Amino acid sequence: MTPASRSAAKATSTPSPSWAFSESFIADDDTMRLARAASRQLALGSASQGVTSTLTFLAKLMHARAVVEIGTGAGVSGLALIRGMAPDGILTSIDLENEHQVAARQIFAAEGIPTRRVRLIAGSALTVLPKLSDGAYDLVVVDGDPLEFVEYVAQAQRLLRSGGVLVLHHALWKGLIADEANEDDETLIIRESLQAVQEMDDFTATLLPVGDGLLVAVKA
Structure with missing residues (x-):
């Protein structure tokens, strides 16, 4: 089996029953299904059910009041x-595509969330993030362009308050991160971002096998 075929096999392998059970432990409701x-x-x-339930848990645990999300999508994670x-x-969510944020606004409206609680910014994350205040955020969730993950990590380090938490989605990237033979651009950059967090003295991190992988790191 070639390295490429080994990567494909790992990325498409059938999840274990225990993993599948944990992923579906917290069921979606009507708005999340929408x-x-x-x-x-x-x-x-x-984000998978396991990831969304983890995000809700972390935000609740931290009593989060200021959150940055990189990658609005259609509002699932938000x-x-x-x-x-x-x-x-207040959730500040950044996405390059205005169309995505229009869909997200509809989801937030269906949930009955006041517009004042969501600040949606259409634009490049690497243009928007430097304009946000240092040390002002409880939680930074990264789910944007994998090729920019290293820069997102550096920005998160600046944005988070002491005790704030960084969450990096797709930390296992389709099962390919653990395959040392895989050198796709996305895989290499995500590996680099994980290593960057490990090497930052002010982050204490753990890697959770939830969904496509969540790196969670608390800032000292």
């Missing part, structure tokens, strides 16, 4: 975050 349907209509991937945030919390 968000997932909107994602499919836009030909977008979306909906999960807002459900865990403090009642006065």
